[in-house]
Amino acid sequence: MSEKAPGAIPVVEYSSNDYEDIITEKKFDDTALAEEHWTPPEEWVNTFVESYSGQHGGETLPPGSDPYRVALSVFTMNEVDALAFIQQLLVEIPEDYSFDATWAARIRDLYLGHEHCQMKQDDWAYEICKTAGICRNWSCYAEVRAVLLPYDDPSDPCESFRAYLLGICWITVCTMVNTFFAPRQPGISIPGQFVQLLLVPMGRAAARFLPDWGFTIRGTRYTLNTKEPWSPKEQLLSTLMTTQASGTGNFNGLIVLRMPMFFNQAWVRFGYSLLLALANQCYGLGMAGLLRRLTVYPTQAVWPGCLPTIALNRALVAADNRGEVVNRWKISRWHLFLASGLVFIIWYWIPNVFLQSVRYFNWMTWIAPNNFPLGVVTGSWGGLGINPINCLDPSSSGADIMNFPFFA
Structure with missing residues (x-):
């Protein structure tokens, strides 16, 4: 390991054996019990908010986020819990090829204590708790943190009538157009990104003009329009419905079975087509459930193809954080x-x-x-x-x- 400059957290290179050496040599009081209702110091929250607000460089918060709620979502562990989590994280880092190497070196140095980092005890405690909280409650990857919030707002509408209405309408249109023109030349299709853009003005129009007609069952009101603004959750739900259910499905394979120039199977009718489509969908969803331990739960299971869709949704629907200047850039996400x-x-x-x-x-x-x-x-x-x-x-x-x- 290389020497570090005085007064700074070193960024060092480790060999493959250094991981086990760090974890086994480092000793801390892991028998200490964490407080059941631990709350972070107020200055920690203020420092975190100031680092992500106004003029700053590096990372920024997703649009529409509340810096104070983000800070409270991050600081949920004291030093003992943070060190225990970091210890487990250091075991997983060598197997995670997407983990930033520079940040991994910083985490290893923080784990070795404030004397190794040449930091004050309070500053080191802030950094170790913030790092552990970000990795556990938010994400280990900057690309994910840029588009997703570490907290949820239950008051935002999600499964609303207007979201299902727009989603089902676009599923019908896209499926009809894409299926009809799939075997023809030139092929014509409606891409999901195009529908994603159109959902924004249509959702806002539905939020403004749909009547507030509904009924109440067991204290829960079901209405055509909640009169609340079109939310990012509704936008994402309609987008997922449209992009995942508007493809041609098994149509191309059925054409091969049915048409005389191919297999000429006259028994392939609507009932067979419906059963085949349902069987494939149930099989796919079942396999997704069986493999969730490998494709969903692990931290390393990041699907980069989903991030642009989420980022575009938040840029289109959620308001930008006001007064934000990131790396001297003042332009908003929408512009x-x-x-x-x-x-x-x-x-x-x-x-x-x-x-x-x-x-x-x-x-x-x-x-x-x-x-x-x-x-x-x-x-x-x-x-x-x-x-x-x-x-x-x-x-x-x-x-x-x-x-x-x-x-x-």
């Missing part, structure tokens, strides 16, 4: 989305729709047009499309490499 969308339309959408030849603009194959290995490695059409210096070949941006956890 950044509009600017990025404009650049996307000009640089990607227009060439791919009106100038499709530009999509396969691969200058590296021009070096030797008859070189077959070069075409296989660098070619965009039928090749791997490996190009260290991209120019007008935007087709590589459509790759699905980030839809799954990195370690998988």
